[in-house]
Amino acid sequence: MARRRGWGGSPPENDEDAAQRIVDAAVELIGRTGTAISIADVAETLGVIRQTVYRYFPKADDLMRAAAIASVDGFLDRLAERVRGLADPAEAMTEGVIFTLADVRRTPHLGILLTGDHPSLNRDGLTSAEARGFGLTMIRRFDVDWERHGYDDAALEGLVEYVLRTMQSFFLSPGSPPRTDDELRAYLRRWLGTAIQAQPPRL
Numbered sequence: 001m002a003r004r005r006g007w008g009g010s011p012p013e014n015d016e017d018a019a020q021r022i023v024d025a026a027v028e029l030i031g032r033t034g035t036a037i038s039i040a041d042v043a044e045t046l047g048v049i050r051q052t053v054y055r056y057f058p059k060a061d062d063l064m065r066a067a068a069i070a071s072v073d074g075f076l077d078r079l080a081e082r083v084r085g086l087a088d089p090a091e092a093m094t095e096g097v098i099f100t101l102a103d104v105r106r107t108p109h110l111g112i113l114l115t116g117d118h119p120s121l122n123r124d125g126l127t128s129a130e131a132r133g134f135g136l137t138m139i140r141r142f143d144v145d146w147e148r149h150g151y152d153d154a155a156l157e158g159l160v161e162y163v164l165r166t167m168q169s170f171f172l173s174p175g176s177p178p179r180t181d182d183e184l185r186a187y188l189r190r191w192l193g194t195a196i197q198a199q200p201p202r203l
Contacts, residue, residue: 006048019056019066021046026067031107039063071110072134075103080141089149090193092142097163097192098184100138101170135160150199159196166192 012018025045029037039060043050057063082099086092104110136156139146146156179187 006052007046015056018052022053022056022063023066023070026063027070030067037064068110071107075107075110076138076141078103079138083142085143087143087145089142089144089146089151090189090196092144093139093159093163093196094185094188094193096138096142097167097188098181101167101184102181104171131164132157132160135164148202150201155199159199162195163192 007021012021022042025042026037029041029045037060039050039053039057042063043053046053053063057066079096079099083092083095086095139156139160151159
């Protein structure tokens with residue numbers, strides 16, 4: 001009888017539906033609590049036993065990663081809207097960094113994916129190949145003609161690594177007291193902007 005009461009009284013149609021509902025529940029829980037969650041937390045939310053969740057996600061890490069990945073598209077959409085119309089690479093990257101630093105703190109499941117706050121999800125955090133690939137996806141959605149500004153694939157990869165390492169430093173040590181958005185914007189334009197503009201433009 002307990003199984004029938006689970007899933008809100010509406011059992012999943014198939015395994016794909018079940019896995020998606022588990023991930024959706026995890027995303028909602030993480031967003032509400034602001035922390036990593038356990039298999040037991042998700043099972044309780046869905047009204048199922050833990051073994052049901054383990055069937056689809058054998059480890060909590062697997063579920064946390066799936067929840068984090070499920071948050072990526074929404075983040076990219078919000079980021080693209082924030083930098084829409086910014087064609088200058090230094091200005092676009094500055095605003096992108098400010099937005100990402102704030103949004104990752106507001107969106108813990110995204111932070112878990114990027115910063116490695118949950119054990120074994122991403123051992124190298126923002127310096128991992130996964131994070132660099134994600135960073136490339138981010139900046140290619142900017143309204144910046146990177147090629148015209150001298151950035152080929154190799155230069156973009158170098159820029160992404162540099163920016164990710166910069167953001168990692170802010171995640172690890174935001175400052176005491178942390179800079180306001182305006183202070184951070186001025187700082188990034190001065191130093192990050194200078195580095196970006198050092199790339200010779202395409203002739």
